[in-house]
Amino acid sequence: MNSFAELPLTKEMLKNLAALEYNTMTPIQEESIPLILEGGDIFAQAKTGSGKTAAFGIGLLHSLNVERFRVQSLVICPTRELAEQVSDELRRIARFQHNIKILKITGGMPQYKQEHSLKHQAHIVVGTPGRLARLLKRGSLDLEEVKTIVLDEADRMLDMGFIDQINEIFSYAPDDRQTLCFSATFPEEIKDLGRKILNNPIEITVESHHSAGVIEQHFYKLSHDDKCAGVITLLKEHNPASALIFCNTKEGCRKVSNELFRAGVPCLALHGDLEQKDRNEVLVRFANGSSRVLVATDVAARGIDIDELGAVINYDMPFETETYVHRIGRTARAGKEGMAFSLMKPSEGFRLEGINEFTHNSFKSEKLEIEGGSSNSDLYLDLESAMVTLSINGGRKNKVSPGDILGALTVPDGIPGSDVGKIDRQDFITFVAVKREAADKALSLLSKGNIKGRQFKAMLHDR
Numbered sequence: 001m002n003s004f005a006e007l008p009l010t011k012e013m014l015k016n017l018a019a020l021e022y023n024t025m026t027p028i029q030e031e032s033i034p035l036i037l038e039g040g041d042i043f044a045q046a047k048t049g050s051g052k053t054a055a056f057g058i059g060l061l062h063s064l065n066v067e068r069f070r071v072q073s074l075v076i077c078p079t080r081e082l083a084e085q086v087s088d089e090l091r092r093i094a095r096f097q098h099n100i101k102i103l104k105i106t107g108g109m110p111q112y113k114q115e116h117s118l119k120h121q122a123h124i125v126v127g128t129p130g131r132l133a134r135l136l137k138r139g140s141l142d143l144e145e146v147k148t149i150v151l152d153e154a155d156r157m158l159d160m161g162f163i164d165q166i167n168e169i170f171s172y173a174p175d176d177r178q179t180l181c182f183s184a185t186f187p188e189e190i191k192d193l194g195r196k197i198l199n200n201p202i203e204i205t206v207e208s209h210h211s212a213g214v215i216e217q218h219f220y221k222l223s224h225d226d227k228c229a230g231v232i233t234l235l236k237e238h239n240p241a242s243a244l245i246f247c248n249t250k251e252g253c254r255k256v257s258n259e260l261f262r263a264g265v266p267c268l269a270l271h272g273d274l275e276q277k278d279r280n281e282v283l284v285r286f287a288n289g290s291s292r293v294l295v296a297t298d299v300a301a302r303g304i305d306i307d308e309l310g311a312v313i314n315y316d317m318p319f320e321t322e323t324y325v326h327r328i329g330r331t332a333r334a335g336k337e338g339m340a341f342s343l344m345k346p347s348e349g350f351r352l353e354g355i356n357e358f359t360h361n362s363f364k365s366e367k368l369e370i371e372g373g374s375s376n377s378d379l380y381l382d383l384e385s386a387m388v389t390l391s392i393n394g395g396r397k398n399k400v401s402p403g404d405i406l407g408a409l410t411v412p413d414g415i416p417g418s419d420v421g422k423i424d425r426q427d428f429i430t431f432v433a434v435k436r437e438a439a440d441k442a443l444s445l446l447s448k449g450n451i452k453g454r455q456f457k458a459m460l461h462d463r
């Protein structure tokens with residue numbers, strides 16, 4: 001089902017969607033609109049440009065009672081620009097009916113005007129967290145009759161430090177509301193928030209779709225004992241910028257990462273037995289390019305969102321064909337080419353048949369010539385990451401900003417800005433990636449220099 005006409009929507013709504021040339025639903029719309037219309041909470045992972053606004057917009061507008069001139073839906077967006085885009089899109093979708101009032105409440109505009117508009121009521125309010133929280137506290141915005149609250153781009157809102165405002169906004173919301181949370185990534189912070197504000201949510205993940213041929217796929221039959229050597233051979237041969245290796249269990253994950261490490265492959269492991277803090281660190285280091293190889297379970301890998309993943313290696317074949325599609329869909333993002341290698345036990349030919357059937361392909365299993373000759377130390381150098389990760393014991397809650405850290409590193413006689421990579425700020429710690437050659441200098445700049453007049457402890461993370 002992917003035509004809007006198959007949804008239980010009014011004729012007028014369908015006519016307007018057709019006028020907008022929205023003929024078929026995007027994947028996130030197809031998955032979420034039926035659930036939204038049923039009134040349940042959802043927790044959806046979807047990228048920018050996937051059509052989220054119409055997904056929740058159709059839901060909000062469908063259940064709107066136009067006669068009742070009260071705020072019935074609230075959409076929270078991270079920035080003014082996004083709030084603007086969302087309200088524009090909602091207005092387009094709302095055109096099927098007269099008199100639907102959509103009000104934008106963001107910072108950077110006179111508050112008294114917004115309060116004046118609110119006195120005259122609206123059906124839907126779209127806003128940014130700071131201003132919404134403020135008007136709620138002042139009593140000029142009232143959520144008593146709100147049926148649905150949408151958090152759009154929740155991960156960005158948390159990155160921008162809006163968690164307190166969001167909690168505050170929800171403290172004014174009725175308990176029997178519907179809550180829809182959209183996020184491009186699902187780091188633990190978002191899951192925590194979800195646990196608090198969502199009620200029995202249905203989780204939806206929409207992978208970006210790939211045209212065939214973008215991901216190069218190979219299947220090799222190998223005995224179990226040869227698999228690590230197989231992984232090393234593939235890494236050496238293809239030298240991917242980064243590789244995600246999947247194991248089916250956390251025990252497997254630990255074993256494989258240790259074995260690879262002993263064989264000279266610098267790598268990290270990510271699985272459910274790690275403490276939250278360690279899991280965060282692993283995710284940060286893999287995403288910022290300080291580790292090129294990560295061994296993970298399917299569940300743990302959900303938090304990974306990087307555009308530059310060069311290869312996916314299935315150390316274990318997944319039990320489900322859908323899992324295979326999910327796994328390999330993590331490579332070849334953002335128009336880049338990707339590689340997917342699967343190591344099958346001799347008895348697992350049937351899994352390849354299942355994949356071929358499901359994906360309409362005709363891949364055959366190949367033989368992998370395992371490389372024996374080269375020494376492990378060569379490999380180590382080959383796979384060394386370009387970046388390393390440093391951290392300081394100060395983060396969002398200590399009012400340390402990425403700009404402060406960049407400033408401390410790029411002082412006169414410091415390191416060039418081009419040597420600084422991703423800066424990940426968490427509550428009480430900030431990670432910063434720097435080029436390997438600049439590591440020592442960066443460490444001393446961060447530990448000796450002061451950041452905003454304060455002294456922090458800096459450390460280098462290296463396994």
Ligand code: ADP
Binds near residue numbers: 026029047
């Ligand atoms: P997101 O919020 O996921 O980043 P948007 O909701 O802004 O994405 O939608 C991206 C673009 O796709 C917008 O220009 C929107 O008008 C358009 N769009 C959304 N749904 C459809 C559809 N079903 N068919 C065609 N275009 C659509």
Ligand code: MG
Binds near residue numbers: 048052053152
């Ligand atoms: Mg959007």
